[in-house]
Amino acid sequence: MPLQESLAHWGESLINSPRTIIFYLLSALFLINTAQRIRRWYRLWHIPGPWICGFTSLWLLRKCFGPRIDLSWKELVDKYGPVVRMAPNEIILADVDELLRIQSPRSVYRKDDWYLIGQINPPFHNLLSMQDKDVRRERKRKITPGYNGRGGDDFEQGLNKGIARWIELIERKYLSTPAEGKPLDLALHSHYYALDSLGEMAYSRQLGFLESDTDKHRILETNEKLMPVMFLFSNFIWLTKYLRYWPLVLLLPRDGDKSGFGAIMGFSSSIIDQRLAELAQQAKPKGDILQAFINEKLHPDALREEVTIQFFVGSDTTASLIRMTFLALLTNPRVYMTLQSEINNAANLSSPITATESRQLPYLQAVIRESLRFYPPVAAGVFYKDVPAEGDVLCDKYFLPGGTKVSTIAGLTALLRDKRVFGEDAECFWPERWIEAEKLLDGGEKLRLMTKSLDLCFGAGQFACPGKGIALMSAGKVIPELLRRYNFSILNPAEPMKLRGAVAWLAHDFWVRVEKRPVHITTGTNGLSESSGAMAREA
Structure with a gap:
């Protein structure tokens, strides 16, 4: 046939x-x-978006290697609207009300596997990496009292000690004169300050970054190397999952390593082991964050997870807010002088300035808010939430099937520069917008809209950052304390700072000149020793 x-x-x-x-x-x-x-x-x-994003993640991968992925996301939102497709199953959401709904305590959205990048020592989890809603709620219940300072010592004492050490370091090594310049890297030293203050508040321990003026335990070096890798892996989470299996798991850092992330894990373990040993010998409990965790009967493995993640997430947020506020000030001379004048004219300020006094300086608070608006601490991260199995409708228009990944952060830069909320000059750094909004005769509606958008910088609802208050208090104290004592100027106007977004902001080479101001500060009761005499006003 x-x-x-x-x-x-x-x-x-x-x-x-x-x-x-x-x-x-x-x-x-x-x-x-x-x-x-x-x-x-x-x-x-x-779902609108570049056609290639419907077929491949190459657009997202290419942007991962750029310095400002948040601006690329903003361009998509500006072009396509508040719901944009940036990869085959990944969505940018830039609508305030929908973001608040998705992150509300009763929301059925869950953390995506993206959050596994925050898991330090599998199989244990910290609050960042936890996906189960009920388990996460219980962990948050136990650690929130520590971050709120309930039952512990005043956080300000720890912050004051950090401020005092930073000032002592500047006076000792980085104070420039007309005859000699001594450049200071504000990016580096703001992180040193954040870590030292964290050590005092969280562990009643002097970590010694400012005193030694070195990157002890190579925390910042590790951060600089690890964050870009984590950022890349977070957009291809299957890579992270495979690293959890033998034999690849042997490549992960572990407690006891001589350097890198494993060394930081070992350092965290030593802090916890020392505290538990002291308590076993009936030592008087300390009033810090770690003790609050212990009082809530957090398991030692959970303690290690939470303490280790503090060295990165906790210190990064505070350092970012401080350095980016200084960047905004030093590149806007009018704003810089206005703020310095407000500090000069404030009567009977303590030394260092207390948190209460800081909140009573309206222009300072406006500057901090405007800095957060321009440079949200984690605007370079995606922080995906998974759409529930039954699907969901966004903005009364776009149906998303179950399992779609919705980024609750990628649209943040677009939201915080929305001209409909912040005005036609939303692309300008102008702190006065916050003060003017308070004066409007609209019942405070304008200010509420602006504040509602800004509050998303630290997450919302069940996903809100528990350390938000500490970061704001720290910035509100250290920024005016440095400005009342010194004049700062940028050394490289063409490129003031090298900046890259990789979940958090990686910043370095923010070189400034620091000169003593011709003022006298009244001796305070908060830990700083100064010459006596009333604070003189600027000539």
């Missing part, structure tokens, strides 16, 4: 030709891959 003979001939030639077999296999794989991509595209075909 001709047909049987043809089939037999075709089969014989196929067997005898490996190249033919490879060709058909590759063709089959190509067709399967194409079909899968078309299926993924069709699933969210109605």
